[in-house]
Amino acid sequence: MSSTDPEPDLTDPVHENRALQATESRVAIAGHPLHAMLVAFPIALSFCVLGADLLYWVTGDGFWPVAAGWAAFGAFAMGVVAGITGTVELLIVPGIRNRSASWTHFILAVMLLSLMGANWWLRIGQPEAAVLPLGLLLSLIVAGLTGVTGWHGGKLVFDYQIGTSAGSSSRPSG
Ligand code: HEM
Numbered sequence: 125m126s127s128t129d130p131e132p133d134l135t136d137p138v139h140e141n142r143a144l145q146a147t148e149s150r151v152a153i154a155g156h157p158l159h160a161m162l163v164a165f166p167i168a169l170s171f172c173v174l175g176a177d178l179l180y181w182v183t184g185d186g187f188w189p190v191a192a193g194w195a196a197f198g199a200f201a202m203g204v205v206a207g208i209t210g211t212v213e214l215l216i217v218p219g220i221r222n223r224s225a226s227w228t229h230f231i232l233a234v235m236l237l238s239l240m241g242a243n244w245w246l247r248i249g250q251p252e253a254a255v256l257p258l259g260l261l262l263s264l265i266v267a268g269l270t271g272v273t274g275w276h277g278g279k280l281v282f283d284y285q286i287g288t289s290a291g292s293s294s295r296p297s298g
Pocket residue numbers: 149157158159160163166167203206207208210211212213214220226229230233234236237270273274275276277278279280281286287
């Protein structure tokens with residue numbers, strides 16, 4: 125090999141394999157991942173916004189846009205908090221960081237959080253005027269993307285055991 129040849133790309137397969145297996149959650153309370161507990165809030169609230177928008181469309185009752193505005197704020201705020209726990213997990217756990225599927229989930233989630241933020245911002249000071257048509261359209265897109273992101277988060281857990289406890293599969297059930 126001449127001195128001008130590039131360095132061979134040497135990786136330690138044993139180390140690489142170990143890094144992929146280290147998927148246990150570190151942002152957790154007694155082994156229960158905080159992210160999994162927190163995502164329930166933005167998921168539920170984004171569907172509440174859609175429901176309130178549809179109810180305003182059907183009934184014209186001014187209560188629903190105000191409820192939608194608060195739900196949109198809650199979805200965004202809790203989504204950011206959940207996103208922070210997920211991001212810390214993504215960066216510090218090798219088996220999460222080294223999987224492309226985790227980064228796909230991150231990209232989906234950041235797009236979702238941007239749209240959740242826009243859906244709240246749009247309603248500030250003008251809850252009724254914001255609903256038709258743009259608010260409702262955004263709520264539909266947010267609900268759809270919430271479904272995709274949540275489904276994909278579930279895939280991380282079910283397909284790669286990300287965030288699960290290392291010993292759980294060997295314990296007897298019941
Ligand atoms: C912003 C960045 C985000 C990152 C980096 C991230 C990362 C992760 C990671 C690493 C997991 C595996 C479980 C764990 O280790 O806790 C996960 C699961 C999950 N994520 Fe996210 N996430 C983000 C945002 C979101 C958002 C906004 C949602 C809401 C739709 C969401 C929905 C889920 C769901 C439903 C699971 C499965 C939880 C379970 O069944 O245990 N994630 N996410």
